Each structure stands twice: as structure tokens, then as C-alpha cells.
Amino acid sequence: MRHRTLAILVLPILGLLHALSTCLAAAPGTGAPLPLTRGEVHHVASMAEFKAALETANRGKTAATLLLADGTYLLDGATLEIQCPGLVIRSASGNRDAVRWYFKDEHILAKARRVIGPDARIDGMDMAETRPLPDAIIPIANSRLILAADRAGFLVDCGGMNIVAELRKLRAAGRLTSIEHVFVTHYHDDHTDTLPALVAEFGAKVHACGSLVDLIERPGDYRLPCLTQNPTAVTAKHRDGDRWRWKEYQFTIFDYPGQTLHHNALLVERDGAWSACFVGDSFTPSGIDDYCLQNRNFLHEGQGYFRCLDQLEQLPAGCFLINQHVEPAFRFSPAQIAQMRETLRRRIPLLSELLPFEDPNYGLDESWAVLHPYWLTRRPGQSAPLALRITNHSLRELTFQATARAPQGFHVTGAGPVRIAPRSAGALTMTVEIPSNCLAGLHLVTVDISREGAELRDWTEAVLDVIR
């Protein structure tokens, strides 16, 4: 199946956009076109035009700018050769979600051959079965609108700016009367940035469960990739497994630690018709989507993707999955679910060999020890509570000790040792006192962590923003 390559790289590419967004201060999705332009500007609307413009730039070796029209660009070779220094390639419209790149299998194979050798083989999983979305589910960028028969709306995620504008258009056209609810799959900015605008305009109730709730309400307390700068109150806080009815639908919410640890899924069952589970960015038709180490993907049986796979097996018969970055709905066979689980299991000994920790999860989880909140704003003379949150990934109970390091004149008290059960989380609390003569600005508190067999210097940090 040659076409199965189509979706394989779509999310890694989005991941790349996420990574770029930190330095360009522009999240994926709709926004003003980025201003950077170098040399001659070429507008490109197809793969053939792109290749021709790239070849010209490569030959000329002088900086140029390629502006891509919204659309999908299918690369037919194994690599994309860029030999032109200073080449700028970007979306013409500024709608970065609307420009997508896909590589064929040869691309991944070429990379594998460089690492493993000329005989490298990749046994990918066959693509999941797909089907078009039901009529009652309307795609709007990477949101999905679930419509009731009375034209009331239930939204899934709210990232890009154009979503609210599109909803307004639907309302003006008489297809939508209201947005009563919004469910959030995960905290990443391309799923949350526009929540406050949506709530302000439509008064939608915001639904979430588990650790995601605090991430939506207080993103600044965390140091994680793709955080939104727009906190929103979660007005419908749920527990894992909560069920409720809305119009002709039955909803079930799940804590769903897939693409990130702080992720939910929502099972939607329409009376007497279809069922679909919104799995956010956790799965695509090509399989699991755990490309970013900072997203905290635990390799523990019963947690992380293992838990998501267990959950897939509990869904009603015939239930399809929806990832809003992917057009069709899809569903895995029992054999595909088993293959994903087996692949995860095989990673454990491989990573154990590669990583210097007694459990490979310490190497997979940058946030196994973090100061919380990550960012605090205080005045001179005030104090600030800090917790060192620790996830004990080991299979045995461990004692953790911490020594805080703060700038001269600061005092840190507390921070006694903490004993944490295997595969669970604990915290060690402390208080930072800011001297009354402290200068305004950013001040860093770091901690040294020791646990049996390891002394970890300046392992994690918190930022104190002192204002006058």
C-alpha cells in the first residue's frame, strides 16, 4: 500500500512546527504571515512548482523566499536537497496548519540506512481502516464541531484564531444556534489558544478531566512544550470515566495519557447511529504519535500509551477514532493494537540498554523531577511556596533528597527528604524567601537531587520574577 505513507510524517512535521514556534513566537495555525523574507520571492502552489523553484535557488546559491499556498505537498523522493544558503520556505497565507508535507517510505528508509546500514528494513504497520466523518461532525481547522439535530453545537478543541470566525459564519448561515460546550483533548496551544475567545463569545462550558484540568487553567506553572499563553477556567471538571448526556448524544470522558501525559479522550455515541472517540493527537491511522520526549510518554504497563491501547479495546464495537489533524475517521484492528503494544514492549529493553538510569523512564521523562510552579511573580520581601514534584519510575520505593540553590540573600527552607512508592509520584515542599533589597528581574532557584546511587546537580529549576 504505497499511499499508506501519506500520514506517517504529518505529525512529526507538525512537531517541527511546534519546535519552530518557540523561537519564532508563532504557533501553528492561523496568524499573521511570518515577516521573514530573503532575496527574490517565489509563490508556489504545487510540488512541481516547489521543486522548480528549489532547483533554481540551489543553482543560484543566493538567498530566496518560497511562499507556499495552502495545500498538501507530496514529496516523491527520499530527501529534499537544500543547497541554497539562507533559503526561506514558509506559508503564504500565515495559516500554517493548512500547509502540509508528506514524505514517502523512501525518506524514512534512507534515514534508517544511514544509521543501521544498507540492509535496513522497516516493518511499518499497515494503515488503519478509514471512513469519512459522520455528517453531524464538521471539521474546522483542527477543531471538530458536533451538531445536534436542533443545531446546537458541541466543539472539540479550540486552537486557531479562524475557528471562532468560522463558527460565526455557520451561525450567520443558520446552521448553528449556539456552542454550549467545548471539550479539550490536550493542553497544546494549537488545541487551546482560542478557548478564552470562544467562551467569551459563545459562553461554552469547558470540559476536561485528570491532570489536564490544571494545565488548561494554569499553563504558566509548567515547563512543557507548546504551552498556551491563554489560560481558561475549566467549568465542567470531570473524573476519568464520567458519562453524561447532551441532546441525542451520550458522552464518556477519559484521562488518556497518549501524545502527552496531560491528555483526554471523549467517546461520543449518537443514539441509534454511530460512535466515535476523539483521541486528540494520540493516534493517527499510521499508529501512535509520541515523537516528542518532553511530552512525558511513560513506558509502564497500564500507563501512558499502554493505557490508551487498553482503552481502545474497551470502545464499543464499530467505534471510529478521530484525530483532528487527520481528515478521515479511522479504526485499528485487534492485530494492529497488539502490534503497537508489542512494539512499545520491545522498546523497554532497548532503551534500558541505551539510557544510564535504572529505569528507562527517567531518560524518557524530562519532568520526572520538576519544581512547581515553574514561574512565580513576587515582590521583594515576599515568600513563595515551591514543591519539588518527583515521579519515582523505579520498581522499588526510593528516598529522594533535595538541596535548593538560590541567589545570594535568598533563603530556602523546608525540603526534607521524601520516600516515594514504586511507580508513583510524591512531592517535597519548600519556601523561598526573597530579600527585601532584591533587584527586580528574573532569579533562578535550582535543586540538586540525590537518590540512592545518583547525585544530580542543578537538575531542575524554577523562575522567580521579582517585580517592584
Ligand SMILES: [Zn+2]
Ligand atoms: Zn495538535
